[in-house]
Amino acid sequence: MPPTDSPTGLDPALAAQRLRDEGPNELGISQRRTLRDMAWDVVTEPMFLLLLGAGAIYLAMGDAHEALILLGFVVIIMAITVLQERRTDNALNALRDLSSPRALALRGGTLVRIAGRDVVREDLLMIAEGDRIPADGTLLQAHELAANESMLTGESEPVAKQPADKVFAGTLVVSGQGLLQVTAVGRHTELGRIGQSLDTIALQASPLREEMARLTRRLVAIGLSLCALLVALFWALRGDWLQAVLAGITLAMGVLPQELPVIMIIFLALAARRLAAQQVLTRRLNAIETLGQTTVLCVDKTGTLTQNRMAVAALCIAGQELDVQNLPAAADGSALPDAFHELLEYAVLASEIEPHDPMEQAFHRMAADHLVDTEHLHPAWSLAREYELSPQLLAMSHLWRDGTSAHDTVATKGAPEAVADLCHLPDAERAAVSAQAARLADRGLRVLGVAKARHRTQDTWPDAQHDFDFEWLGLVALADPLRPEVPQAVALCRQAGIRVVMITGDHPRTARAIAAQAGIANDRVITGDELAQMSPQELANQVQQVSVFARIKPHQKLALVEALKAQGEVVAMTGDGVNDAPALKAAHIGIAMGQRGTDVAREAAALVLLHDDFAAIVPAIHRGRQTFANLRQAMVYTLAVHVPIIGLALLPVLFGLPLVLAPLHIAFLELVIDPACSIVFEAEEGAADLMQQPPRAANEPLLSARHILLSVLQGSVVTAAVVGLYAWLLGQPAHAATASTAAFVVLVAANAALILPSRSSQTSWRSLWAGLTPVSLWVAGGTLAALAAITTVPWLANAFRFVPLSPLHWLMALLAGLLLTVVFAANKRWLRPKAPALRPSPA
Secondary structure, three states: OOOOOOOOOEOHHHHHHHHHHHOOOOOOOOOOOOHHHHHHHHHOOHHHHHHHHHHHHHHHOOOHHHHHHHHHHHHHHHHHHHHHHHHHHHHHHHHHHHOOOEEEEEEOOEEEEEEHHHOOOOOEEEEEOOOEOOOEEEEEEEEEEEEEOHHHHOOOOOEEEOOOOEEOOOOEEEEEEEEEEEEEOHHHOHHHHHOOOOOOOOOOOOHHHHHHHHHHHHHHHHHHHHHHHHHHHHHHHHOOHHHHHHHHHHHHHHHOOOHHHHHHHHHHHHHHHHHHHOOEEEOOOHHHHHHOOOOEEEEOOOOOOEOOOOEEEEEEEOOEEEEOOOOOOOOOOOOOOHHHHHHHHHHHHOOOOOOOOHHHHHHHHHHHHHOOOOOOOOOOOEEEEEEOOOOOOOEEEEEEEOOOOOEEEEEEEEOHHHHHHHHOOOHHHHHHHHHHHHHHHHOOOEEEEEEEEEEEOOOOOOOOHHHOOOEEEEEEEEEOOEOOOHHHHHHHHHHOOOEEEEEOOOOHHHHHHHHHHHOOOOOOEEEHHHHHOOOHHHHHHHHOOOOEEEOOOHHHHHHHHHHHHHOOOOEEEEEOOHHHHHHHHHOOEEEEEOOOOOHHHHHHOOEEEOOOOHHHHHHHHHHHHHHHHHHHHHHHHHHHHHHHHHHHHHHHHHOOOOOOOOHHHHHHHHHHHHHHHHHHHOOOOOOOOHHHOOOOOOOOOOOOHHHHHHHHHHHHHHHHHHHHHHHHHHOOOOOHHHHHHHHHHHHHHHHHHHHHHHOOOOOOOHHHOOOOOHHHHHHHHHHHHHHHHHHHOHHHHHHOOOOOOOHHHHHHHHHHHHOHHHHHHHHHHHOOOOOOOOOOOOO
């Protein structure tokens, strides 16, 4: 093992070689399905069992030719289904890999962010509050580090860690930071030995899935009843029990809705892949369906609405204000007036030595520009004690020891009112500080108070910051510019009927200024202290009217989310810290920041913004609405094309006509329906005004009574046209096979034509052709080409028991099917819903 004081970590080449030799840092419990597993799932599907049953009946009837053709269709449909399953599985696997824990590794002297699976033995990893530890290791450094090891021990209390202590994969860092050297990865970790799995992305139980399951059960019950009725009728009227069973299998194949769950999982998985391409990671697929219902979007200010690139903007001492934004850098302090040196000095002392917080980084940068060659920087001092920020006191203090003096130096920074309270300022001075902080906050600046204290050097220190005798130094104001894309994104949310609510720990005036710049309603701001005094009823009333909450403590975020949910709102919530996790989990859609967010926040969230870009939320909501709309249209189409199949299986028996459809024909239709739904409808771009519509209601079903009625109506039109044409042709001096061939051409052409009006909910005639995608044209063209082949090429037509049609008759039958588009469009216009009124949203 290399020496523990090595500052460079593993050589990148050695790390890559070790990853190849020893394998990735995974538990070895594969969540990926093999091709054999997928094929087995397909074989056990009812549709394929019915096809095999039909083939067995044909063999029993002595028709080996028909049985072999059916077997060929079994292979083709199985291959297509497996490919679809493979595509979906690959999408889920890619998302699962993206959502795995990350690690900050020291390699070749450089800190690099890598996937948890790429961690290798002897890697040096930096860990901090909110991280999930990716591998077992030994701590080389620990600074107030504590870990939650409940997933291994069952004990929920955090475990304090010191240098040389062991830490374990899968546990959570709840406070502090440290440096560890990896000793075991993957299956060799404690977690690997237990055999648990850390992370899955699967289709969780959701209202949409439950609705789909209910619809499937009902259709199966209806289908089985109709099949039993058909078999009984056929046997009673015609007496051939094998033919009766075959007719029943044909009907069952046409009725069973095996496409519905397949279409849903494909739509959601591909939508997740499209979101990932937009730098939005979907950790829970059911969040996609909820996105379109979002009515309230709760956002933090810093880093979400603003750029999170803090810079010191002003320093204030005793009423004197210095604008430092355009101050030239001078390491000897000559550019910065001497009176402000001490204020900046103590702002740095009250910050971490190697800070991650943007505000503390800004203090260090300014000190490097202005205090390097002065006596106000103290690299030799040692940090003896930290007093952390808490909900009770919005200030933090550092106690420093120089090794020679009889007194320790204490530096504090925090909310101006909190630091003023620590200094016990008289009322007049406190009012002056508040007024000055208010003026700075009105400019959208983040304002902190800074103070100092002296404490006699000893082995013990006070338990609380209030026990020090602090002296007020002044105010530091920092600028964090609004992201340029935020105002437009907020305006788009407002157009879509989504209210944006800002929840921040900043000063109320700062929050109001940023809200005004972003376009968020800011006529009133509620603070955390005011929130704490409200009754549940008062809180419920206020959250409906107020869109800016300032000085909010972490636990109050959860209260706000719960209050909004209680009002019937569908809440999306952004967050990045450990303390945000409860609110992220409680919200209908938790949205974590991918770059500055902790692993705890990422795991509690349903979506992760990989680039911390607020504007990415708007296209994510659009994608959620679009996916739901496309899925709805696909389901309407799927149900509609099953209606004529049922009609063509039942009506000829009832009217004593020769059967039109056989299992072979149903198998061909399956090859038309599945691609149309999973490829054509998923690729549709949706209505242009999708984000000008109000959010759909939380209780709105995927398929309403109107949608089901439309499906039945469209399918009945096709049934009437096909059965009517078939009966008419049977009365002409033509062979029955010719009539069934022409009827089949009309059926397939009508199903292809039905795609046009079913692509969207628009009812205008122009919408039939508007926005046709290349995918739609390829699927329609491929379908008609396959139809032409099996109804005009003699040897293929014979295999399907068709009579080859002449070009004229084929074109006439095709035209008859395509002309039904006019009827389909008229039905849609007749059943179109009333336009919903957009719920007013605060400006």
